[in-house]
Amino acid sequence: MTHTVDATALANRSSxxxxxxxxxxxxxxxxxxxxxxxxxxxxxxxxxxxLSPRTWAGTSSEVHPHVWAAGVLGLxxxxxxxxxxxxxxxxxxxxxxxxxxxxxxxGLLIHITDGRIETHFHIFGSLAFLAVYRxxxxxxIYSGVVVVDHLARGLFWxxxxxxxxxxxxxxxxxxxxxxxxxxVFLILTCLSGRRDLRELASRQARLELAQGEIQARVxxxxxxxxRELTEAMLSLTxxxxxxxxMLSRQAQALSETQVTATEIQRTSExxxxxxxxxxxSTTQAGDAGTTAQAMIGKSMLGLExxxxxxxxxxxxxxxxxxxxxxxxxxxxxxxDLADQSNMVAVNAAIEAARSGETGRGFAVVATEMRRLARQxxxxxxxxxxxxxxxxxxxxxxxxxxxxxxxxxSMDLEVVRESGESLRxxxxxxxxxxxxxxxISAAVxxxxxxxxxxxxAVNDLSAMMTETLGRLxxxxxxxxxxxxVTDRVQRVIQTYQPESxxxx
Numbered sequence: 001m002t003h004t005v006d007a008t009a010l011a012n013r014s015s016x017x018x019x020x021x022x023x024x025x026x027x028x029x030x031x032x033x034x035x036x037x038x039x040x041x042x043x044x045x046x047x048x049x050x051l052s053p054r055t056w057a058g059t060s061s062e063v064h065p066h067v068w069a070a071g072v073l074g075l076x077x078x079x080x081x082x083x084x085x086x087x088x089x090x091x092x093x094x095x096x097x098x099x100x101x102x103x104x105x106x107g108l109l110i111h112i113t114d115g116r117i118e119t120h121f122h123i124f125g126s127l128a129f130l131a132v133y134r135x136x137x138x139x140x141i142y143s144g145v146v147v148v149d150h151l152a153r154g155l156f157w158x159x160x161x162x163x164x165x166x167x168x169x170x171x172x173x174x175x176x177x178x179x180x181x182x183x184v185f186l187i188l189t190c191l192s193g194r195r196d197l198r199e200l201a202s203r204q205a206r207l208e209l210a211q212g213e214i215q216a217r218v219x220x221x222x223x224x225x226x227r228e229l230t231e232a233m234l235s236l237t238x239x240x241x242x243x244x245x246m247l248s249r250q251a252q253a254l255s256e257t258q259v260t261a262t263e264i265q266r267t268s269e270x271x272x273x274x275x276x277x278x279x280x281s282t283t284q285a286g287d288a289g290t291t292a293q294a295m296i297g298k299s300m301l302g303l304e305x306x307x308x309x310x311x312x313x314x315x316x317x318x319x320x321x322x323x324x325x326x327x328x329x330x331x332x333x334x335x336d337l338a339d340q341s342n343m344v345a346v347n348a349a350i351e352a353a354r355s356g357e358t359g360r361g362f363a364v365v366a367t368e369m370r371r372l373a374r375q376x377x378x379x380x381x382x383x384x385x386x387x388x389x390x391x392x393x394x395x396x397x398x399x400x401x402x403x404x405x406x407x408x409s410m411d412l413e414v415v416r417e418s419g420e421s422l423r424x425x426x427x428x429x430x431x432x433x434x435x436x437x438x439i440s441a442a443v444x445x446x447x448x449x450x451x452x453x454x455x456a457v458n459d460l461s462a463m464m465t466e467t468l469g470r471l472x473x474x475x476x477x478x479x480x481x482x483x484v485t486d487r488v489q490r491v492i493q494t495y496q497p498e499s500x501x502x503x
Contacts, residue, residue, distance in 0.1 A: 013205035018198050022134070027090040029132045033098045034085035036129070037078040040105050044070040048112050066112045077104045099138045102126045103145035107153070107161075115162045120175065124182055131186040134193045143183055147176040226489045233482045240478060244471045251468065257457055265451060272444055314398060321394045327383070328391065335380040342374065 048070035054063060081101040084094040106122045113119040123146055130138050153161040154172035162171060349367060 010202070010205055010209060013208060014198070014202040017201035017204050017208075021197055021201060023090045026095060026133060026135075030085040030089045030094050030098065032132075033102070033129070034082045037082050037098075037101065037105070040109075041070075041074040041078045044074045044105070044109055044112055047109070051113065069108065070112055074105070074108055077101050077108065095133055095135065095138050096141055099130060099142040100145055102130065103142045103149065106146060107149045111153075111160045115158075115160060115164070123179065127179070127182055127186055131190055134190045134197070136187050136190055139183055139186055139190070143179050146179060147172070150175050223489070226485055229485050230482070230489070233478055233485060237475065237478050237482070240471055240475050244468065244475070247468055247471065251461070251465070255461065314402060318398060321391055321398065325391065328388070332380075334376060334383075337376075341372070341376070 045067070048064065048066040052064040052066045078101060081094065081098040084091065084097055088094050103126070106126055109122055110116070110119045127139060127142065130142055150161060150172040151169070155167060155169065158164055158167050158171075
């Protein structure tokens with residue numbers, strides 16, 4: 001991907017970064033020299049106290065001027081740059097005053113050590129320290145003060161700078177030459193350092209500008225996506241927790257349903273067994289009803305036969321009664337004939353008595369005829385009595401036969417109604433048997449359905465347990481994904497400029 005950067009914005013930002021780094025370097029170096037000034041002042045004081053604490057004039061002594069110079073003059077020299085370093089760190093006047101004070105400190109240390117050559121290395125060390133500023137002006141100011149100091153004291157007080165009373169202009173110039181020699185390399189180093197710093201600032205500016213574009217094109221959308229992903233993870237976590245609580249309640253309810261389904265299964269099995277027993281009892285009752293219906297049918301046939309015979313007997317008795325009535329009529333006729341014969345005999349007897357002897361034989365015949373007529377009348381009376389009793393008996397038998405026939409008809413009707421009722425009961429039993437059979441089949445299907453329901457509840461319980469496990473895994477994965485998202489956000493924030501980072 002190619003990024004186009006505005007040259008003016010690049011130059012401005014590069015200059016700002018360079019100034020920022022340079023200012024930070026100056027502030028750090030100012031603080032370093034503030035500490036160094038204090039240490040140098042203490043070092044100068046300790047050196048003066050060690051090398052020449054007192055000066056003697058005969059038997060009297062007093063504090064050596066080097067001690068006063070180190071204590072008072074060193075404090076005066078160090079106080080201004082230390083104050084500026086604390087109050088105005090990074091300022092131009094601060095580092096210039098540090099350069100002058102450092103040069104004066106070098107001269108003070110050389111004076112305290114009576115111009116020892118080793119102490120002159122403090123000048124070269126100070127130049128190295130001052131080169132940290134990467135400011136050529138600081139090196140030139142320090143070097144100028146050192147050269148002026150060497151020339152002035154080399155001409156007017158060589159003992160304090162070279163440790164010798166020999167006045168020579170070439171020796172200060174020689175020292176100045178070595179200072180210039182070092183300055184050449186230090187100046188080149190400073191210029192190279194500034195050039196590197198400018199290049200680094202330019203690279204950083206280019207990187208920041210490119211990063212700004214990346215920020216707008218990639219990082220900000222990625223941050224928004226990460227933020228949305230975090231919110232989605234939070235929502236997913238809440239939803240997962242809610243689902244887990246809901247599934248826990250459902251699992252508890254399912255467990256209770258499983259217990260209820262077990263009880264229903266047991267009840268259904270018991271109901272199926274009871275239905276089978278009822279179906280067997282109903283079948284037996286139906287068989288018994290069919291048998292009883294057949295027996296009632298046979299009884300009805302027998303009763304029909306008896307009623308037919310009773311009807312025939314009643315008919316025969318009616319015929320017998322009719323014949324008895326005819327015999328009674330004949331007997332009445334015979335009686336009438338006997339009465340007429342008796343009357344004839346009586347008349348014949350009367351006539352025979354009238355005839356005398358001639359009619360005696362006829363009288364015997366008439367008497368015999370009267371006896372026979374009486375016997376006929378008597379026999380006819382007896383026959384009529386017998387016939388009357390016979391007719392009464394026949395009438396009683398006919399009445400009993402009719403009553404028996406009627407009762408037989410009534411009983412037959414009752415039996416027929418009983419047969420019909422039993423037939424209806426048998427039909428109802430058959431229907432009940434069919435119903436019980438259907439109920440038994442339904443109960444069997446219900447038992448099978450309950451078994452399937454029980455199996456489904458068990459499967460659902462297993463699935464619920466598995467779902468809870470998956471939800472726990474999903475929750476763990478959500479937590480892990482949230483951790484990854486947080487790490488991604490932290491990585492993205494490392495590519496954000498400090499001004500765009502959340503506080």
